[in-house]
Amino acid sequence: MQLYSFFNSSTSYRVRIVLALKGLDYDYRPVNIRVGGHRDPAYVAEVNPSAVVPAIVTDDGVTLGQSLAIIDYLDAHHPEPRLIPEDPAERARVLELASLIACDIHPVNNLRILKYLQDKLGVTAEEKDAWYKHWVAEGLAAVERLLARYGSGPFCFGAAPTLADCCLVPQIANAERMGCNFDDYPKTMAAYRHAMALPAFAAAAPKRQPDFVQ
Structure with a gap:
């Protein structure tokens, strides 16, 4: 299996x-999105038509280029441990929180949006920082409310990690890097800290990747 990834991409x-939790081996293929590697014509034509990271090429020849689609495929073909529950209600609850992060927080704060704000619309660094922190605060407040109502800990939803935790951890890691405040999200941060104590979550961290740079 090949994984096209950038160390600091939360979707990667x-x-x-997920790959670490499932114990799946892969060949790491770095794509430097800071210098436009995701827009390289060969990458777009041969690997990921969406011109983003991550992407995988599986051992059976399937190529996928969106993180949630990749995770769903991996969960179906390598179901241990199961990360997207089979029970309809539990599945929907996990997808609700994962979608909140993947659809409401991440898209407005990823690198290409921030670069557009700064390079095309001319916002200042301070305004860009305020934009980022605003949408993190909006999103994490909603995460906290969901966990307060439905979470059962020590992970987001019970004693084992799910897709919700796999989406939460990278979002918190990026928000920490951007200097966000987490005082109002105790349940969220408790789930994050519990997940980060697992070797699989630690192994997937940006600083552990072969393309990591300060």
Whole structure:
């Protein structure tokens, strides 16, 4: 299996967590999105038409280029440990929280959006920072409310990690790097810290990747 990844991409981070939890080996193929590697014509034509990271090429020849699709495929073909529950209600609850992160927080704060704000719309560094922190605060407040109502800990939903934790950890890691405050999210941070104590989550961290740079 080949994984096309950037060390600091939270979407790549999600997939690395899943691969580590499932004990799956892969060939790491770095794609430097800071210098536009994800827009390289060969990468777009041969690997990921969406021109983003991550992407995988599986041992059976399937190529996928969106993190949630990749994770769903891996969970179906390598179901231990199961990360997207089979029970309909439990599945929906996990997808609810994962979607909140993957659809409401991440898209407005990823690198290409921040670069557009700064390079095309001319916002200042301070305004860009305020933008990032605003949407993190909005999103994590919603995560905290969901966990307060439905979470059962020590992970987001019970005694084992799910897709929700695989999405939460990279989002918190990036928000920490951007100097966000987490005082109002005790349940969220408790789930994050519990997950980060697992070797699989630690192994997937940006600083553990072969393309890591300060």
